[in-house]
Amino acid sequence: MIRKYWTAYAISLQETLQRRSSLLMDRVGGVAIIVSLYYFWKALLGTKPSFLGYSGEQMLSYVLVMNILRSFVFTGRGWQLVGEISSGRISSYLVRPISYHGYTLALDLAQKTVHLAAAFLEVGVLIAAIGARVYLPHSLSTWLLFSVSVAVSSLLFFFMEFMVSSLAFWTSESGGPLFCFELGLQFAAGTFFPLDVLPHSLQKALAMTPFPYMVFFPINIYLERMAPAEAVKILGIQAVWLAFFVWAATAVWKLGLSNYSAEGG
Amino acid sequence: MLSIETRALTKNFSVPEKDPGLWGSVKSLFNRRWRQVRAVDSVSIKIEEGELVGFLGANGAGKTTTLKMLSGLLTPTSGEAVVLGHVPWKRKSAFQRRFSLVMGQRTQLWWEIPALETFRLNQVIYGLSDADYKKNLGELVDLLELQDCLSVPVKKLSLGQRMRAELAAALLHKPALLLLDEPTLGLDVVMQQKVRAFIKEYNKRNKATILLTSHNMDDVVELCPRVIVIELGRLLYDGPLAQLVSRYADHKIIRAVFDREVKAADLAHLGTVVEDGGLKAVLQVPRGQVSARAAKLLQGFPVVDLTIDEVPIDDIVRRIFTHK
Numbered sequence: 001m002i003r004k005y006w007t008a009y010a011i012s013l014q015e016t017l018q019r020r021s022s023l024l025m026d027r028v029g030g031v032a033i034i035v036s037l038y039y040f041w042k043a044l045l046g047t048k049p050s051f052l053g054y055s056g057e058q059m060l061s062y063v064l065v066m067n068i069l070r071s072f073v074f075t076g077r078g079w080q081l082v083g084e085i086s087s088g089r090i091s092s093y094l095v096r097p098i099s100y101h102g103y104t105l106a107l108d109l110a111q112k113t114v115h116l117a118a119a120f121l122e123v124g125v126l127i128a129a130i131g132a133r134v135y136l137p138h139s140l141s142t143w144l145l146f147s148v149s150v151a152v153s154s155l156l157f158f159f160m161e162f163m164v165s166s167l168a169f170w171t172s173e174s175g176g177p178l179f180c181f182e183l184g185l186q187f188a189a190g191t192f193f194p195l196d197v198l199p200h201s202l203q204k205a206l207a208m209t210p211f212p213y214m215v216f217f218p219i220n221i222y223l224e225r226m227a228p229a230e231a232v233k234i235l236g237i238q239a240v241w242l243a244f245f246v247w248a249a250t251a252v253w254k255l256g257l258s259n260y261s262a263e264g265g
Numbered sequence: 266m267l268s269i270e271t272r273a274l275t276k277n278f279s280v281p282e283k284d285p286g287l288w289g290s291v292k293s294l295f296n297r298r299w300r301q302v303r304a305v306d307s308v309s310i311k312i313e314e315g316e317l318v319g320f321l322g323a324n325g326a327g328k329t330t331t332l333k334m335l336s337g338l339l340t341p342t343s344g345e346a347v348v349l350g351h352v353p354w355k356r357k358s359a360f361q362r363r364f365s366l367v368m369g370q371r372t373q374l375w376w377e378i379p380a381l382e383t384f385r386l387n388q389v390i391y392g393l394s395d396a397d398y399k400k401n402l403g404e405l406v407d408l409l410e411l412q413d414c415l416s417v418p419v420k421k422l423s424l425g426q427r428m429r430a431e432l433a434a435a436l437l438h439k440p441a442l443l444l445l446d447e448p449t450l451g452l453d454v455v456m457q458q459k460v461r462a463f464i465k466e467y468n469k470r471n472k473a474t475i476l477l478t479s480h481n482m483d484d485v486v487e488l489c490p491r492v493i494v495i496e497l498g499r500l501l502y503d504g505p506l507a508q509l510v511s512r513y514a515d516h517k518i519i520r521a522v523f524d525r526e527v528k529a530a531d532l533a534h535l536g537t538v539v540e541d542g543g544l545k546a547v548l549q550v551p552r553g554q555v556s557a558r559a560a561k562l563l564q565g566f567p568v569v570d571l572t573i574d575e576v577p578i579d580d581i582v583r584r585i586f587t588h589k
Contacts, residue, residue: 007389011375011382018377018418092373095336095366097358098390261340261354 005106012110052196061135071119078161085168152238153214163249169256190216210241268474269312274344276305304330306498315472319489327498328478336366365435369447380430391438405433425456445477514576522570
């Protein structure tokens with residue numbers, strides 16, 4: 001049973017590596033962003049010991065850890081899914097005895113593996129090249145809480161992206177919803193800057209959405225900017241969002257599939 | 266045993282309707298009208314295990330829609346189907362393990378990497394033991410002459426190679442039922458011949474049921490002892506290919522050879538002149554009037570030789586494809 005998905009993972013890994021140029025392009029874009037963010041914050045911090053409650057080291061670590069986290073959490077194959085649905089290629093999976101969710105997750109994991117490795121490499125090179133110092137959590141429990149929160153947010157992203165991509169069953173110009181989703185996501189999750197930069201009311205509003213729980217709060221756990229009890233609370237909220245999106249993604253998928261079966265593709 | 270049985274299988278689609286022009290587009294943005302189209306209309310067929318059946322019809326006749334229902338991709342609007350003992354649209358894995366659907370224009374092969382990797386994936390998807398996998402793959406590679414294509418990325422394969430690799434991927438698990446949609450589309454003549462020979466051989470060796478749609482005359486004539494014809498979603502004919510002619514052709518062909526030149530215009534009252542070469546003529550004559558017209562021809566013209574033929578089968582099939 002698990003062998004199916006393992007094989008899918010292994011094949012997808014090969015394929016991702018095969019698309020060298022597109023991988024390289026992705027990564028170069030990412031590096032450009034972290035390098036500019038890194039120097040932006042460095043300049044802003046100047047000689048100040050802290051900014052918005054972040055020490056200099058924490059703020060610069062935010063940028064670097066973000067690169068790694070983004071590569072792992074926000075890597076998925078939403079666009080391929082959209083393409084497969086709107087071109088009808090998905091049919092070839094639907095007639096085979098395999099779960100499309102499991103299959104997609106296996107493929108996602110393969111991409112995450114490659115991007116994670118690349119992100120570590122980039123951050124490593126940056127650290128070596130510019131002598132940046134990265135904050136490392138002191139306590140073992142922080143590492144544990146951080147790992148769990150990253151695992152949950154990866155799953156959360158998987159189901160959210162799956163749900164949004166499934167909208168392609170209805171919209172013939174199906175990239176639209178996914179495009180909006182990705183744009184909003186990067187901003188609201190705190191990928192570009194720590195959300196503390198935003199006005200208080202906006203922060204509060206964002207906290208009502210699942211996005212900050214995907215990157216911003218996990219990084220704050222990592223940077224030990226919250227007490228363990230608070231971190232556990234974050235995990236709890238993540239779990240609630242995850243449960244919701246598992247349900248929603250499954251429901252949308254089922255509806256989409258029955259629509260597909262009704263209208264063809 | 267029956268492989269496929271359908272009763273009054275019917276499928277309606279709703280398609281959006283739009284007035285012409287830009288204004289029509291704007292209007293349809295806010296107020297979209299839908300029209301019901303009946304793609305398949307009460308089709309009842311029975312196909313025995315091991316049969317090789319051609320499924321014919323013009324574009325849009327409902328062939329692909331029917332294949333999609335039989336493979337479980339579409340749920341019918343009404344009617345029933347039992348395929349290999351299962352209701353296909355329930356998509357049970359016990360059913361999916363036993364059939365394969367190959368659509369000529371679509372690929373299940375991974376594009377960037379060699380086809381062998383897709384084969385491996387299918388091995389685990391269909392739960393084939395290593396021994397079975399090796400045996401089946403060896404057989405398919407031989408039959409389809411795939412030796413040189415296995416380690417090349419799929420995107421580098423020619424269309425013919427890709428189609429054969431596609432067939433191999435679909436047949437690794439030795440399906441009892443194979444649904445083929447346009448298996449020779451876009452292939453050159455030699456490759457078409459190879460694919461046809463393979464389909465025939467696979468059917469014989471494995472007693473597999475095969476239902477294929479094709480716009481290629483030769484596919485039908487060479488492969489399918491039985492044909493099913495649908496037009497505008499309705500079943501038009503189901504029976505031996507050989508009898509399709511007498512059922513479908515409303516005329517016969519009279520060929521005459523003269524010992525003096527005869528003008529085409531003089532023959533017009535006897536039937537449609539399809540060919541005239543002075544000393545030779547070919548006439549299309551309504552089926553019921555063949556003997557009367559032949560007698561008139563013999564009486565009124567300097568005939569030295571005369572034959573009466575059925576319309577060639579490929580003509581009939583061609584006419585089915587073109588809706589005439």
